[in-house]
Amino acid sequence: MSSLLEGASEDQLLAKFTCAQEHDIGSMIRNIPPAQPSRMRRESFRSSLGLLDILPAELLLLTLNLVDFQTLSRLSGVSLKGKAVVETLATYVDVIRHAPTILTALGRTRLLYHHPAVLLRRALRSGKCVSCFCFGAFLFLPTCERVCFECLHENHSLRMTTINVAKQCFQLTERQLKRIPIIIKQVKQLAIEVHGTLENLPEPERPRACSAEKEVKKFWLFKRFREAPLEPPGCDMSQLPGKSNLVEDDFGGVATIRFPYLTDVGAD
Numbered sequence: 001m002s003s004l005l006e007g008a009s010e011d012q013l014l015a016k017f018t019c020a021q022e023h024d025i026g027s028m029i030r031n032i033p034p035a036q037p038s039r040m041r042r043e044s045f046r047s048s049l050g051l052l053d054i055l056p057a058e059l060l061l062l063t064l065n066l067v068d069f070q071t072l073s074r075l076s077g078v079s080l081k082g083k084a085v086v087e088t089l090a091t092y093v094d095v096i097r098h099a100p101t102i103l104t105a106l107g108r109t110r111l112l113y114h115h116p117a118v119l120l121r122r123a124l125r126s127g128k129c130v131s132c133f134c135f136g137a138f139l140f141l142p143t144c145e146r147v148c149f150e151c152l153h154e155n156h157s158l159r160m161t162t163i164n165v166a167k168q169c170f171q172l173t174e175r176q177l178k179r180i181p182i183i184i185k186q187v188k189q190l191a192i193e194v195h196g197t198l199e200n201l202p203e204p205e206r207p208r209a210c211s212a213e214k215e216v217k218k219f220w221l222f223k224r225f226r227e228a229p230l231e232p233p234g235c236d237m238s239q240l241p242g243k244s245n246l247v248e249d250d251f252g253g254v255a256t257i258r259f260p261y262l263t264d265v266g267a268d
């Protein structure tokens with residue numbers, strides 16, 4: 001064995017002794033190309049940012065951290081100075097260097113302009129899952145929050161669903177649902193706002209022994225959606241008593257993408 005490893009590089013050793021098989025849920029976003037930084041290298045001392053030129057540099061950088069990546073991208077296309085300013089932002093540097101596929105995913109799902117750039121950088125630099133507070137290796141795109149594999153599976157408040165299911169499960173209208181993305185947590189919050197409490201809703205019809213499999217699945221799905229926690233449980237939900245009745249729907253892992261964790265030492 002030692003002769004096999006002799007002269008092997010650190011990367012070869014790691015590849016030999018680690019399992020590269022990825023665990024993920026069927027509908028996760030995979031295999032998308034990374035966003036490419038501009039290759040243009042020209043500079044000009046006379047270039048301008050128009051009205052933004054009156055801001056002191058510190059204030060300009062502070063302001064740009066609060067806007068979204070779509071705005072930053074447009075600003076970098078305005079002038080050579082705009083490009084130079086955007087490319088010196090720590091937020092831009094971190095994300096384009098370590099998580100460029102996230103920008104592609106947010107762009108393709110038309111979510112790029114929903115999240116301030118600083119929020120994406122914060123998620124990149126915090127390893128905590130928003131639900132159980134342990135390490136999370138994925139980004140949930142609609143809320144720009146870090147999540148872990150277990151919580152994506154167990155915490156139904158992190159599920160996306162269809163307008164029809166949301167309407168039926170929480171007795172909401174299409175018009176009411178237009179105000180929010182169809183994430184169970186937000187649909188449930190909206191339902192409480194509309195109905196006062198979920199106890200005012202009729203119970204989902206309990207399936208009988210002769211009910212079709214589709215009906216049984218629908219009952220348990222509605223039940224789990226209504227029970228989904230609005231606050232982070234702060235623990236591994238698979239360990240909670242009485243929560244073993246997982247319901248698989250077609251949307252587990254939707255709008256989620258693998259996400260590196262960036263520390264001062266480097267990206268994990």
Ligand SMILES: [Zn+2]
Nearest residue numbers: 129132148151
């Ligand atoms: Zn978690």
